[in-house]
Every structure is written in structure tokens, then in C-alpha cells.
Amino acid sequence: xRGSIFSYSASKHGNSPDEYEDAWCISPPILADADEIAGExxxxxxADGASESPFAARWAHMLVGKxxxxxxxxxxxxxxxxxxxxxxxxxWPHAMESYAASRTLSGRPLKWYEERVIGRGAFATLLxxxxxxxxxxxxxxxxxxxxxxxxxxxxxxCMFQIRDDNLLGAFPxxxxxxFGNNPALVGSNHTDREFLPAHTLMHSGSVAQGDDFFVCTxxxxxxxxxxxxxxxKPWTVLRDLQAIGFAEWLDGTRRAxxxxxxxxxxxxxxxx
Amino acid sequence: MAYTAEISRANPSCFxxxxxxxxxxxxxxGGSGLQHKHEVVADALNRLLMELSIKCAKEEGVRDYxxxxxxxxxxxxxxxxxxxxxxxxxxxSIGLLADKPLRxxxxxxxxxxxxxxxxxxxxxxxxxxxxxxxxxxPMCKALNRSKDILAAWIARYPRSFPPIVLNLTDGEAxxxxxxxxxxxxxxxxxxxxxxxxxxxxxxxTGGASAVFPDTAAGLPDAYARxxxxxxxxxxxxxxxxxxxxxxxxxxxxxxxxxxxxxxxLVQFLxxxxxxxxxx
Numbered sequence: 218x219r220g221s222i223f224s225y226s227a228s229k230h231g232n233s234p235d236e237y238e239d240a241w242c243i244s245p246p247i248l249a250d251a252d253e254i255a256g257e258x259x260x261x262x263x264a265d266g267a268s269e270s271p272f273a274a275r276w277a278h279m280l281v282g283k284x285x286x287x288x289x290x291x292x293x294x295x296x297x298x299x300x301x302x303x304x305x306x307x308x309w310p311h312a313m314e315s316y317a318a319s320r321t322l323s324g325r326p327l328k329w330y331e332e333r334v335i336g337r338g339a340f341a342t343l344l345x346x347x348x349x350x351x352x353x354x355x356x357x358x359x360x361x362x363x364x365x366x367x368x369x370x371x372x373x374x375c376m377f378q379i380r381d382d383n384l385l386g387a388f389p390x391x392x393x394x395x396f397g398n399n400p401a402l403v404g405s406n407h408t409d410r411e412f413l414p415a416h417t418l419m420h421s422g423s424v425a426q427g428d429d430f431f432v433c434t435x436x437x438x439x440x441x442x443x444x445x446x447x448x449x450k451p452w453t454v455l456r457d458l459q460a461i462g463f464a465e466w467l468d469g470t471r472r473a474x475x476x477x478x479x480x481x482x483x484x485x486x487x488x489x
Numbered sequence: 490m491a492y493t494a495e496i497s498r499a500n501p502s503c504f505x506x507x508x509x510x511x512x513x514x515x516x517x518x519g520g521s522g523l524q525h526k527h528e529v530v531a532d533a534l535n536r537l538l539m540e541l542s543i544k545c546a547k548e549e550g551v552r553d554y555x556x557x558x559x560x561x562x563x564x565x566x567x568x569x570x571x572x573x574x575x576x577x578x579x580x581x582s583i584g585l586l587a588d589k590p591l592r593x594x595x596x597x598x599x600x601x602x603x604x605x606x607x608x609x610x611x612x613x614x615x616x617x618x619x620x621x622x623x624x625x626x627p628m629c630k631a632l633n634r635s636k637d638i639l640a641a642w643i644a645r646y647p648r649s650f651p652p653i654v655l656n657l658t659d660g661e662a663x664x665x666x667x668x669x670x671x672x673x674x675x676x677x678x679x680x681x682x683x684x685x686x687x688x689x690x691x692x693x694t695g696g697a698s699a700v701f702p703d704t705a706a707g708l709p710d711a712y713a714r715x716x717x718x719x720x721x722x723x724x725x726x727x728x729x730x731x732x733x734x735x736x737x738x739x740x741x742x743x744x745x746x747x748x749x750x751x752x753x754l755v756q757f758l759x760x761x762x763x764x765x766x767x768x
Contacts, residue, residue, distance in 0.1 A: 231499035236547070268761020271546045320549075329593045329613040330546040333539075340762075398763050435762075478495055479761070 220254045220350065220488040222247050222261075225463045227481045230471055238266035239434050239482040240277035240341075244285035254486075258349040260285050261484050263374050265434045267340040267402055271331060272313065276339035276405050279305060279312065284345040292345055292367045293421075295414045302403065302413070309338070309405040338406035342372025344432060346388075348424050348486060364424030371417050372400040375438035378422065379429040379452045384445055388420045393446055396439040430486040431455055436479035440470070455485060491682035492724035494650040496554050496760050502650040503556045503580070503642050504541065505635045508534055508570055508618065509658035510563030511626035516659075519695030519748060526691045527620040530657040533689060533751060534559070534618050537655070540755040542587035542615075551587040554760050556580045558638050559617070560631050564624030567631035571617060579638050590615035628662035632670035639677050639684060651682045655754070656719075657689045660712030671719035682724065687744030688716040689751045698749040701731050703741035713747055720745040727757040 224247075228237035244260040262281040266273025283305045290297035313335055317327055327335065351364035368376060370389045373396055378385040401416035429452060433441055444451035458466060463483075470476040496502045514527035538557070545554045558580045561570030569577050574589045581589075594614045599607040639652050654674055677684045696709035705717040720743040723731060728738045734753055736742075744754075 229497070231497050265762070267763065269544060269763055271548055274548075325549065328549070328588070329590075329615055330539075330543050330551060330587055331548065332613050334543055334546060342762075398759055398761065400762065402762075478497070 220486060222254060222259070223459060223483075223485040223487065225458060225481070225483040225485075227464065227467055229480050230468075230478050232480075237480050238268070238274040238277060239480045240264045240266070240274065240281045241432075241482050241484060242281040242285040243484065254350065257352075258347055259486065260345065260347045261376075261430075261432050261486065262343070262345040263432050263434060263482055263484060264341040264343045264403075265372065265374050265480070265482070267342075270338075270340045271334050272316075272339040272405075273341055275312065275316070276309070277341040279309065280341055280343050280403060281345075283308075284343065287345070289347055289367060292347055292369045293419060295417055295419070298369060298417060298419075299410075299413070306405055336406075338404050340402040340404045342370075342374045342400055342435070343403050344368065344370045344372075344374040344376060346376055346430070346432065348430065350488065351424055351426060365421060366424050366430075367419070367421045369417065369419050371403050371413070373435040373438060375433055375435075375441070377431045377433070377438075377441055377452070379431070380425060380427065382450065384452075385428075386422060387442070387445075388422075389418050391438070391442065393439055393442045396435055396442070400435065424488070426488060428486075428488045429456060430484075430488075432482075432484040432486075434480060434482040436477040437481050437483055440476045443475075455483065456487070458483075458485070492651065492726060494648060494679070494681035496650050496758065498553050500649055501554055501556055501582075501646065502758075503558075503639065503646070503652035505558045505560065505638060505652060505654045506534055506537065507560045507562065507567075507628075507631045507635060507654065507656040507658070509626060509628070509656075510561045510570070510621040510623060511659075511661070512563070512622050512624055513626065513659055513661050514563075514620075514691075515622040516693045518691050519693045525620070525622075526659050526693065527622040529691045530689070531618045531620040533691075534657055535614070535616055536752045537755060538586060538617050539615055540752055542583060544755055544758065544760060545583050546587070551584040553582040553584045555583040556642065557583055557586050558635070560634055560638075561618075561621065562627050562631035563621065565627060567627050567634045572619070575617075580642065586617070587615075590617050591619070592616050625664065626658075626662050627664040628656070628658065628667045629665040629670040631656075632667060632674055636670075636674050636677065639674070643677060643679055646679065648680045651679050651684050652677075653685045653687065655687045655689065655751070656716070657691070658716070659692055660688075660690050660716045662715075668715060668719055675721060683721070685721045685724070685744060686719060687751070687754065688720045688746070690716045690745070690747045692748055696748075699745070699747040700749045700751075701736050701738060701742050702745060702747075703739045703743065708747060717743055717745045723757075726759070730757045 346368035
């Protein structure tokens with residue numbers, strides 16, 4: 218079984234590239250788009266920093282970095298998930314102290330509005346998925362082993378699985394009318410130990426030769442969902458983005474009013 | 490659908506704050522006997538500007554999602570009320586405003602210590618407006634000044650989220666009928682809807698406080714009822730946010746607050762994904 222991964226990202230129209238507040242990580246890392254997947258499994262982690270959270274981009278980066286190396290169990294049960302989030306949350310204050318110190322050292326101490334909010338923490342959605350690829354039959358091992366995936370989601374970053382040119386499933390499955398400005402978020406501060414499990418979704422499924430997986434942050438996930446609700450097959454466009462040109466397609470779709478103006482991240486796992 | 494335009498740097502919105510600085514504002518607010526009206530409105534305005542700045546804050550900067558005017562009215566004049574480096578300016582970007590308070594005070598507040606108790610925490614508190622009370626109450630003049638500022642702004646940003654005017658006052662206008670002047674302000678609008686005019690009424694009369702009421706019944710005096718009539722109904726999405734904050738709302742709910750806190754208004758504005766703590 219062979220496959221490739223393609224990554225696409227863009228900041229909100231009107232913002233500079235360094236104001237992009239999503240984050241993504243693929244493990245093991247790919248050196249270039251379309252490179253063959255190395256190894257038997259891959260981990261895709263995507264986070265979407267909340268706009269109103271000044272340090273959201275840092276938090277989103279920290280989340281995806283840590284989840285790329287987290288045990289698979291963190292994607293399979295809430296206890297292990299909380300253990301990983303506890304560890305990341307414990308690192309966050311030190312990261313912010315270091316950041317504040319570096320600002321002071323460089324002669325640019327935190328502004329009053331940064332001081333006001335630094336204690337409030339930062340927030341982001343999170344989707345982490347691990348795909349174990351199916352093994353092709355060989356002369357030594359004639360049986361075809363099916364692959365499988367596990368994923369955890371908090372918020373409205375979504376993964377869509379396509380098989381035989383049909384949508385096999387969306388995770389999480391969110392109707393277009395339910396996308397909004399108040400998704401569940403992972404916060405950097407410990408507050409409520411019961412609330413996060415109530416907003417955590419975990420799921421698993423099979424992986425087969427020819428499948429496509431699309432992991433999308435909310436604006437693109439909403440567009441994808443709306444297209445499906447209209448009976449369209451949005452994956453046909455997303456599969457061809459290398460040829461179409463992501464920037465051109467994004468610009469045209471935004472200008473047509475079909476895609477909400479927001480940071481956009483897409484990870485496409487294409488299994489041949 | 491109205492009131493759905495994106496608020497961004499490319500497509501900013503506008504806030505005009507009108508602050509009553511007339512002599513009657515020196516009187517104490519009803520029921521407290523301690524706080525004076527000019528101190529209450531200055532504190533409310535400073536907190537509104539602070540929360541608006543924080544809403545737009547990013548690392549090392551505040552994004553210019555809003556243009557802001559602060560008009561003071563008292564005596565015979567109605568004009569720009571910001572001081573320091575911003576003195577004399579009608580409209581400033583929220584980023585510039587955040588960087589140019591008159592001063593940043595350090596105040597102590599109580600926060601939970603995580604073990605059921607409270608501890609003191611020192612927080613920064615920017616100050617842009619000082620309490621002031623002097624002369625007559627030219628509210629109509631201030632409304633007309635707002636109208637002029639907004640007419641020019643709307644010509645520049647015709648597709649923006651509609652501007653919001655917030656009047657902080659004891660309601661004792663004495664330069665004409667503010668209902669007519671308010672109506673002229675509310676007739677302005679962008680492609681996304683009419684200008685929203687809201688009022689914070691700080692009063693010496695006392696009586697029950699009211700937050701986003703849907704009727705003037707129960708308001709204690711003619712000033713309160715006039716300010717209620719001047720106030721725009723909350724658009725549907727703002728009503729939803731008000732309901733989420735526990736306020737009782739209906740389709741008649743107005744952007745009017747009587748002797749209570751209006752800073753929650755900032756939370757009714759959408760600039761992207763909201764930061765709501767889950768853990």
C-alpha cells in the first residue's frame with residue numbers, strides 16, 4: 218500500500234502569512250508534498266487557534282507538536298487524552314514566562330493588553346488522527362490486511378473519508394447549520410475537569426486502498442459539508458488542487474462568497 | 490441578512506462613544522450614595538475601551554478591527570474627548586487607542602486561589618477618560634456630531650458592519666429633543682444595516698436597575714423612558730449573545746441599560762472564533 222500526503226494552508230484574506238493561527242503536524246514528517254508515505258502509519262494533527270485568543274497560534278503549535286508524539290492511547294480513551302493535555306498545560310506557563318522574558322530582554326516588554334490576557338490562557342480546536350495503512354498481499358503473505366484509523370476531536374476541525382468516490386464518513390459529523398463562532402476549544406489553563414470530556418469525540422474506522430482522507434479546519438470543513446448537503450462531491454476539487462492551484466482556487470471560492478474568510482488548513486492523505 | 494458583515498481590518502466597523510460631562514453628572518448615582526455619575530461613566534467607558542482593545546489584541550499589537558470616536562459633551566460644546574497624544578482627534582483606530590492611554594494604572598483585584606479562597610492579583614488598568622462634570626447637557630449637539638462623523642465614515646466603508654453609537658449619560662438633555670437627533674443617527678446605515686444607537690443611563694433617581702429591557706414600563710422617570718425610546722433594538726445575533734449571558738430577551742429588546750453594567754456589550758461583537766474556556 219502506497220500513499221501520499223499534501224498539505225495546504227493560507228491565512229485569512231487581508232492578513233499576512235505570519236498571522237496564520239492554525240497549526241498542523243504530520244508524523245513522521247514528509248519532506249515534500251506528494252512524497253510517498255514512509256512507514257506503516259501516519260499521525261495527522263491539526264489545531265485552529267481561536268481568533269479572540271492573543272496567544273492562540275503558539276498554543277495551536279504546541280498542541281499539534283505534542284500530539285504528533287503522543288501515545289496512540291490518547292486518541293482512544295479520555296483518561297490518556299487528559300494525561301497528555303495535563304502535561305501540555307503544565308508546559309504552557311513556562312512557555313509564556315520564557316516568551317515574556319524574551320520580550321523584556323529584547324527591549325519590547327509585554328504591552329498592558331498582553332499582560333491582561335496572558336493569564337486567561339489560549340484556546341484552539343484540535344483534531345488528531347492516526348492512520349495505519351493496509352498491507353498489500355504478497356506471495357509470502359497472501360492475505361489482505363485492512364488498515365484502521367483512530368481519531369480524537371475537540372471542536373470543528375473535521376476529517377472526511379472518501380471511498381469509491383463516496384463520502385464514507387465525516388468526523389466529527391457537523392451539519393452546516395451548526396458551524397459557528399463557538400466551537401468547543403482546548404484551553405491552556407486547567408479549569409473544569411468534567412467539561413472537556415463532555416466535548417471530546419473519539420472514533421475509529423477502517424483504511425483501504427484507494428481511500429482519501431481530508432482534514433480541514435472549520436471554514437473549509439463548512440464548505441465541504443455544504444457541498445455534500447447539495448449533492449456535490451467536493452473531494453473531486455480537493456483531489457486536484459495540485460493541478461488547479463490552491464491559492465487560485467481559494468481566492469476564487471472566497472470571492473464567490475462560498476467560503477468564509479478565515480485561516481484555512483487542509484491535509485489530504487491519498488492512498489493509492 | 491443584516492448585521493452579518495465580517496469585521497476585519499479590511500472591513501472594519503466603528504464605535505462612537507458619547508460621554509455626558511455636564512454639571513449634573515457630579516451627583517451621586519441612585520441608591521449608592523457613594524459613586525458619582527461622572528466617575529461611573531468614566532469607569533464604564535475606560536472598561537469598554539479596555540475590553541474592546543483586548544478583544545482585538547494579538548501578540549505585540551491590537552488589530553484595527555474598529556475605528557473609535559469618543560465625544561464628550563458638557564457646557565456648550567460637544568467634541569473629541571480623548572486626551573494625551575490623541576487629543577483633538579475625532580476617530581482613531583483601536584490599535585492606536587490601545588497604545589495611547591493617558592496612563593496605565595495597576596489595580597488589585599481578588600481572584601480564586603484554587604483552594605476555595607481568594608488572593609490579591611495586580612492587574613493593569615488603562616485610563617483614557619477622566620471624570621468630568623461641567624455646565625449644560627448638549628446631547629443633541631453630541632448626536633449631531635456623531636451623525637457627521639458617521640456619515641463620513643460610512644461613505645468610506647459602505648459595506649461594513651454598521652457603526653455602534655453608545656451614549657453614556659444621566660439623560661438630562663437641555664438643548665432640544667434628543668429623540669429627533671437620535672432618529673437621524675439611526676437613519677444612517679451601511680449595506681449591512683442601520684447604525685445602532687445604545688444608551689447607558691446612570692441616574693440619581695434610583696429604582697430597579699434594567700439591562701436590555703424590552704419595554705419602558707417600570708423605568709423610573711421620563712429621562713429613562715426617553716433614552717429607552719432612543720435606543721435601537723438589539724439585532725438577532727446580539728439578542729442571542731445576551732440570552733447566553735442570562736438576560737431575558739425578546740424581539741423588542743433594546744440596547745439600553747439603566748444603572749447597571751454595559752461592558753458585556755463588547756461580547757456581542759463577532760470578530761472570529763470566541764475564546765471560551767473548556768478546561
